[in-house]
Amino acid sequence: MTEEHTEFTGSGRAGIVAIVGRTNVGKSTLVNHLLGEKVSIVSDTVQTTRNLIRAILTEERGQMVFLDTPGVHKAQGELGKNLNKAARSAVQGVDAILLVLDGSSKPELEDDGWFRRICREEVPCIIALNKSDRGTNFVNAYQALWEEIKAEKESAVQPVWASVSALQGTGMAGLLDTLFGHIPEGPPLFPDDILTDYPRKLNIADVVREKFFHRLEKELPHALAIWVEDIDEQEKKWTVDVSVMVERHSQKGIVIGEKGRLIKWVREQAEKELYEMYGVRFKLNLWVKVEKNWRKNFWILKKLGYA
Structure with a gap:
């Protein structure tokens, strides 16, 4: 894969962002849009993403490494269990978490599980309600569920909420600004001429x-x-x-x-x-x-x- 990138010079930001959520919420489409290049395969099928994929965005503000994870789902068999385990463990050691939700459908059990997980994380968390182009909006339902779980767990986590459409590009520039604002200053983690270290x-x-x-x-x-x-x-x-x-x-x-x-x-x-x-x-x-x-x-x- 080839793409021109602005060479990193001087001070800037660099960090790793885990992109998590249940299946079919648009994580891979979101990653591909942020990079302007296809690095993750996309389909409507559960378990499309089976490996942890590092997508690398380098620009004048710095470098962001996105971890595109398998979607958490109701697992059946060893393959499904392994994919869920990989997704849940991806939030360890990152600089920020981007939880992607399907804003066009009501919250599901897997969303509840992710809320409970990020309640106890200490890194910045951004919650993106994707598929805003579909018209139906369940933002109030998701925020009510979050507040309920936050109170139950007595959590001090304050996520940043965003409404986006990875398919149409709506809100994606603002989301990228938010992400850059939540990763630390530092030198790039990878050479500035690669999009992914995926084998x-x-x-x-x-x-x-x-x-x-x-x-x-x-x-x-x-x-x-x-x-x-x-x-x-x-x-x-x-x-x-x-x-x-x-x-x-x-x-x-x-x-x-x-x-x-x-x-x-x-x-x-x-x-x-x-x-x-x-x-x-x-x-x-x-x-x-x-x-x-x-x-x-x-x-x-x-x-x-x-x-």
């Missing part, structure tokens, strides 16, 4: 997985995993061998599609997006493999970065 193999795998999610929707995604086996980086073209893992033989046909149309579409769309990211042509070799109950296999989860 290349995992990023390529995520792009491929996102394309499957867009076509399969709720039919299969949780049983689907992508692993990049090898990358042959030639000057004009990168050839990438990719394993597409499913749990049962009956799922292979779904992933491949009638006459191979689905997997061909996924390959073409992923190659196009990766070319835009890296500025080099891609040839993806997608191999569908059956790994029975991979979501319960610790070693496979560890290889994929989920354990």
Whole structure:
């Protein structure tokens, strides 16, 4: 991924911001908008973000490192439990917490849980009510819930509230101003010419997985995993061998599609997006493999970065 950034000079601010919240509230869309570049995959499917992704914004005010975390949800199986654990632990050792809520829907149990968590945190907390473009506004319900939990826990935490639309960009400039105002002064944490330290193999795998999610929707995604086996980086073209893992033989046909149309579409769309990211042509070799109950296999989860 390439993008021009203002070189850091003199004094400025630098800090790590954990972006947390339940699934499908728009965390990854928000991160991508703040950076002006796609670093996190996006879909309406629960568990789209499965790894902790560091997105790095460098500008004249300083540098901010966003931790885009998996969304907390009602976990089923080891994969879901591991993702929830990773999300909850992401707030440790950061300079600020950005809790993203879906302002267009009423509070859910996971939102209650995050309120209780940040009640006992000592770092600055910003609460962003996202999806303001949808018209429906539950800000009063969220603020009433916060005040109830704050009183119950006798907390002194005073979060900053913001209303935004990550999709439309509404309120995002003000949110960024607020975030910069709550991180400490200091030198940059990363070189100023990178957008993320996310491993290349995992990023390529995520792009491929996102394309499957867009076509399969709720039919299969949780049983689907992508692993990049090898990358042959030639000057004009990168050839990438990719394993597409499913749990049962009956799922292979779904992933491949009638006459191979689905997997061909996924390959073409992923190659196009990766070319835009890296500025080099891609040839993806997608191999569908059956790994029975991979979501319960610790070693496979560890290889994929989920354990």
